[in-house]
Amino acid sequence: xxxxxxxxxxxxxxxxxxxxxxxxxxxxxxxxxxxxxxxxxxxxxxxxxxxxxxxxxxxxxxxxxxxxxxxxxxxxxxxxxxxxxxxxxxxxxxxxxxxxxxxxxxxxxxxxxxxxxxxxxxxxxxxxxxxxxxxxxxxxxxxxxxxxxxxxxxxxxxxxxxxxxxxxxxxxxxxxxxxxxxxxxxxxxxxxxxxxxxxxxxxxxxxxxxxxxxxxxxxxxxxxxxxxxxxxxxxxxxxxxxxxxxxxxxxxxxxxxxxxxxxxxxxxxxxxxxxxxxxxxxxxxxxxxxxxxxxxxxxxxxxxxxxxxxxxxxxxxxxxxxxxxxxxxxxxxxxxxxxxxxxxxxxxxxxxxxxxxxxxxxxxxxxxxxxxxxxxxxxxxxxxxxxxxxxxxxxxxxxxxxxxxxxxxxxxxxxxxxxxx
Amino acid sequence: xxxxxxxxxxxxxxxxxxxxxxxxxxxxxxxxxxxxxxxxxxxxxxxxxxxxxxxxxxxxxxxxxxxxxxxxxxxxxxxxxxxxxxxxxxxxxxxxxxxxxxxxxxxxxxxxxxxxxxxxxxxxxxxxxxxxxxxxxxxxxxxxxxxxxxxxxxxxxxxxxxxxxxxxxxxxxxxxxxxxxxxxxxxxxxxxx
Amino acid sequence: xxxxxxxxxxxxxxxxxxxxxxxxxxxxxxxxxxxxxxxxxxxxxxxxxxxxxxxxxxxxxxxxxxxxxxxxxxxxxxxxxxxxxxxxxxxxxxxxxxxxxxxxxxxxxxxxxxxxxxxxxxxxxxxxxxxxxxxxxxxxxxxxxxxxxxxxxxxxxxxxxxxxxxxxxxxxxxxxxxxxxxxxxxxxxxxxxxxxxxxxxxxxxxxxxxxxxxxxxxxxxxxxxxxxxxxxxxxxxxxxxxxxxxxxxxxxxxxxxxxxxxxxxxxxxxxxxxxxxxxxxxxxxxxxxxxxxxxxxxxxxxxxxxxxxxxxxxxxxxxxxxxxxxxxxxxxxxxxxxxxxxxxxx
Numbered sequence: 001x002x003x004x005x006x007x008x009x010x011x012x013x014x015x016x017x018x019x020x021x022x023x024x025x026x027x028x029x030x031x032x033x034x035x036x037x038x039x040x041x042x043x044x045x046x047x048x049x050x051x052x053x054x055x056x057x058x059x060x061x062x063x064x065x066x067x068x069x070x071x072x073x074x075x076x077x078x079x080x081x082x083x084x085x086x087x088x089x090x091x092x093x094x095x096x097x098x099x100x101x102x103x104x105x106x107x108x109x110x111x112x113x114x115x116x117x118x119x120x121x122x123x124x125x126x127x128x129x130x131x132x133x134x135x136x137x138x139x140x141x142x143x144x145x146x147x148x149x150x151x152x153x154x155x156x157x158x159x160x161x162x163x164x165x166x167x168x169x170x171x172x173x174x175x176x177x178x179x180x181x182x183x184x185x186x187x188x189x190x191x192x193x194x195x196x197x198x199x200x201x202x203x204x205x206x207x208x209x210x211x212x213x214x215x216x217x218x219x220x221x222x223x224x225x226x227x228x229x230x231x232x233x234x235x236x237x238x239x240x241x242x243x244x245x246x247x248x249x250x251x252x253x254x255x256x257x258x259x260x261x262x263x264x265x266x267x268x269x270x271x272x273x274x275x276x277x278x279x280x281x282x283x284x285x286x287x288x289x290x291x292x293x294x295x296x297x298x299x300x301x302x303x304x305x306x307x308x309x310x311x312x313x314x315x316x317x318x319x320x321x322x323x324x325x326x327x328x329x330x331x332x333x334x335x336x337x338x339x340x341x342x343x344x345x346x347x348x349x350x351x352x353x354x355x356x357x358x359x360x361x362x363x364x365x366x367x368x369x370x371x372x373x374x375x376x377x378x379x380x381x382x383x384x385x386x387x388x389x390x391x392x393x394x395x396x397x398x399x400x401x402x403x404x405x406x407x408x409x410x411x412x413x414x415x416x417x418x419x420x421x
Numbered sequence: 422x423x424x425x426x427x428x429x430x431x432x433x434x435x436x437x438x439x440x441x442x443x444x445x446x447x448x449x450x451x452x453x454x455x456x457x458x459x460x461x462x463x464x465x466x467x468x469x470x471x472x473x474x475x476x477x478x479x480x481x482x483x484x485x486x487x488x489x490x491x492x493x494x495x496x497x498x499x500x501x502x503x504x505x506x507x508x509x510x511x512x513x514x515x516x517x518x519x520x521x522x523x524x525x526x527x528x529x530x531x532x533x534x535x536x537x538x539x540x541x542x543x544x545x546x547x548x549x550x551x552x553x554x555x556x557x558x559x560x561x562x563x564x565x566x567x568x569x570x571x572x573x574x575x576x577x578x579x580x581x582x583x584x585x586x587x588x589x590x591x592x593x594x595x596x597x598x599x600x601x602x603x604x605x606x607x608x609x610x611x612x613x614x
Numbered sequence: 615x616x617x618x619x620x621x622x623x624x625x626x627x628x629x630x631x632x633x634x635x636x637x638x639x640x641x642x643x644x645x646x647x648x649x650x651x652x653x654x655x656x657x658x659x660x661x662x663x664x665x666x667x668x669x670x671x672x673x674x675x676x677x678x679x680x681x682x683x684x685x686x687x688x689x690x691x692x693x694x695x696x697x698x699x700x701x702x703x704x705x706x707x708x709x710x711x712x713x714x715x716x717x718x719x720x721x722x723x724x725x726x727x728x729x730x731x732x733x734x735x736x737x738x739x740x741x742x743x744x745x746x747x748x749x750x751x752x753x754x755x756x757x758x759x760x761x762x763x764x765x766x767x768x769x770x771x772x773x774x775x776x777x778x779x780x781x782x783x784x785x786x787x788x789x790x791x792x793x794x795x796x797x798x799x800x801x802x803x804x805x806x807x808x809x810x811x812x813x814x815x816x817x818x819x820x821x822x823x824x825x826x827x828x829x830x831x832x833x834x835x836x837x838x839x840x841x842x843x844x845x846x847x848x849x850x851x852x853x854x855x856x857x858x859x860x861x862x863x864x865x866x867x868x869x870x871x872x873x874x875x876x877x878x879x880x881x882x883x884x885x886x887x888x889x890x891x892x893x894x895x896x897x898x899x900x901x902x903x904x905x906x907x908x909x910x911x912x913x914x915x916x917x918x919x920x921x922x923x924x925x926x927x928x929x930x931x932x933x934x935x936x937x938x939x940x941x942x943x944x945x946x947x948x949x950x951x952x953x954x955x956x957x958x959x960x
Contacts, residue, residue, distance in 0.1 A: 002447075022737060055729065056763060059725070059763070063723070067722070067730035168456070172454055173439075173444075175453065199692055199717065203718060203719075205720045206720055206721030269482065272482045
């Protein structure tokens with residue numbers, strides 16, 4: 001049913017349709033509306049056979065989900081940014097134990113400096129943890145990926161993160177088709193665990209594994225993710241059949257087939273990129289987009305095929321590995337490295353800490369890639385004056401003060417607004 | 422695509438206003454995207470909300486930089502931020518105030534727009550009269566309908582009713598009706614002149 | 615012997631007791647009426663922690679866990695799931711690929727046993743397996759320090775979990791480091807017995823049982839391997855209650871305390887009888903019962919048997935901190951009324 005609804009609430013309704021049995025809630029901007037929505041559905045009886053638990057930290061939230069999942073219940077939680085880091089130990093524990101927990105990540109920047117706005121640094125921090133990481137381009141896809149997420153996670157016995165851009169998707173109200181319960185039940189059967197704690201057949205889960213077996217256990221986890229490369233498209237096709245729309249999968253192209261310049265990106269920025277591409281195509285530029293939905297497992301083969309014919313590839317991403325550069329660019333580079341005529345790779349970092357990514361800036365960036373390519377990582381819309389002043393200031397004095405506060409003061413001076421004391 | 426940018430202060434229902442506008446368009450079978458400029462909201466702090474309306478899927482996610490219509494819920498903002506930034510030359514301006522453009526020192530900005538595109542509505546007064554609280558968003562929504570004719574007043578009423586249940590909804594609709602009539606009569610007066 | 619990880623059919627998975635495991639002199643079963651015998655005295659006990667694990671000789675924790683879990687299994691008719699924190703108990707009971715647990719058992723992390731148990735209990739509720747009960751267990755490190763947040767959360771929500779803390783007063787699994795349960799002046803690897811103030815500092819102490827009482831949860835108890843009947847009674851009682859419950863068992867660690875492995879129970883008894891480890895029960899925020907000390911002993915008698923306190927008695931000279939430890943004992947005795955006036959006069 002079509003609804004005009006806030007992204008978070010649509011996701012809450014979709015998750016409820018998946019018949020979760022244990023939901024653990026701890027608030028953190030910007031996912032809070034999701035767990036609030038679910039709490040309300042449970043309290044008023046719209047979501048039945050579900051235990052909703054308010055926990056005391058994110059670490060507790062995922063730990064409760066671990067216990068519930070190991071005992072055979074379909075478990076769900078949500079977090080972002082700092083909360084994801086606080087539960088980091090449990091994140092690795094859940095995937096190491098092979099528990100199919102689904103978690104929404106309301107993508108938000110990681111501090112310090114503290115920042116509540118959107119970027120992908122939180123998802124990036126857990127990219128090696130063994131979780132599936134699926135990025136939604138739209139709120140419709142956010143709804144759909146939760147449903148697909150439970151299916152894929154339980155099939156593989158592997159936890160899944162559904163990444164949705166904080167504020168941009170979570171807090172936007174738009175037209176979304178909420179599936180009906182019957183269709184979801186057809187697509188997503190009840191959870192049938194591979195391992196379960198039950199008195200009738202006692203097992204021990206979570207033993208220490210030494211050097212003689214650890215490699216094999218890790219290999220099997222890696223192998224499972226390569227299996228996911230096949231399952232994700234298969235379940236996306238099945239989704240399209242059941243629900244009547246394309247959603248999910250490993251990646252998707254937009255005007256990519258005959259493009260000399262291909263942009264690669266993830267999440268909601270792809271919408272803005274598509275509008276930019278249409279405008280540039282009208283100007284005769286052979287440009288297209290490859291949207292990556294499955295970041296983990298990383299679709300190496302599919303991406304290599306998609307990018308093989310391009311002359312230039314511009315990766316636009318909302319995170320940076322300090323000291324190295326863009327993580328997505330790094331992974332894309334690895335995928336195309338051995339192509340006989342590998343495209344030139346251009347790495348751009350944009351939207352950090354919620355800075356809006358505009359069509360105007362993207363136009364400029366895409367033209368620059370061919371006309372005046374840059375070396376290394378390009379920070380889109382960097383305020384070079386402020387940065388220059390701060391570098392200079394730091395050289396002048398050892399006790400130069402905290403960087404973030406200094407930058408804020410510079411910006412305040414520049415805009416003529418009163419600076420904080 | 423039609424883009425509306427709403428300026429106000431925290432607590433004035435700016436975000437709800439944008440959402441109601443999106444709901445209005447939804448009821449007319451269109452696509453609409455409403456979102457706030459996100460921040461740690463505090464009552465009284467400047468807040469901006471956006472609404473895009475189109476007949477096909479809206480893919481754009483940047484803030485609205487070139488609005489087709491500017492709605493200003495709080496006239497004290499003119500001194501604080503550049504409210505008019507990017508307003509299209511053929512755009513619309515709707516200001517909540519009981520002063521005139523000249524008294525608000527924005528005569529020049531209003532005159533830059535085509536005739537009949539800039540209007541002042543005492544939306545807070547209508548709100549106080551019917552709802553008893555200075556929340557002008559519903560009244561401004563119907564004023565928008567009257568000014569631009571971009572959405573129908575019946576859809577507006579339906580959206581208000583969905584956002585505010587029961588008596589509160591009825592009171593908001595009454596305020597909205599007053600504002601609608603007010604703007605229409607302004608338009609008639611202006612075109613007659 | 616321990617089981618290889620489950621390739622056995624369910625009916626084979628639980629080991630039957632062998633004849634020689636029937637019972638021991640320790641619990642005096644031959645002299646006690648059948649109905650009053652301990653769970654461990656029974657051939658029908660679940661033997662949930664079976665032999666073959668890798669605990670040290672004289673390990674108090676293995677002893678306490680065996681008694682506690684079998685009592686809980688009997689009380690729940692073997693419908694029990696255990697969640698274990700990282701620590702000695704987890705490590706010595708599951709030397710991969712073997713396990714000595716004969717009940718469903720999960721080890722997640724060091725600090726989250728209470729939260730994981732909450733999740734298991736929630737799953738049982740939602741699946742309507744109301745007869746299945748949940749135990750969370752860990753050492754003092756995993757309970758009083760790194761596991762404290764999750765423990766408090768579980769208490770506050772009154773989740774239906776019995777948390778058992780095996781208190782051997784230090785991080786023993788990692789090589790005997792200091793925890794907030796380590797007594798003042800004790801030597802550990804991180805509170806070396808050197809310098810002007812050898813051994814652990816005199817902090818303010820951290821009594822998790824008291825904190826549990828302050829949470830007003832339905833049942834709190836301290837127990838000791840010096841009184842195994844009492845331990846079984848308390849676990850059985852706790853299993854008859856629903857909601858958050860906490861039992862902390864004093865379990866001497868011969869290796870960590872520098873004591874003889876045959877002195878485990880003796881040390882536990884001395885800890886109680888000098889007043890350093892009060893044994894009590896509490897319900898909904900009020901102490902309901904204490905174990906009286908019939909024959910109080912000076913704290914020095916307890917300390918002298920442990921090399922972790924040896925630096926307090928060098929060269930025949932008693933460190934003044936022994937008197938401070940005695941003062942703690944005296945304060946406990948006063949606070950919990952551990953000595954009857956009549957006994958004092960006698």
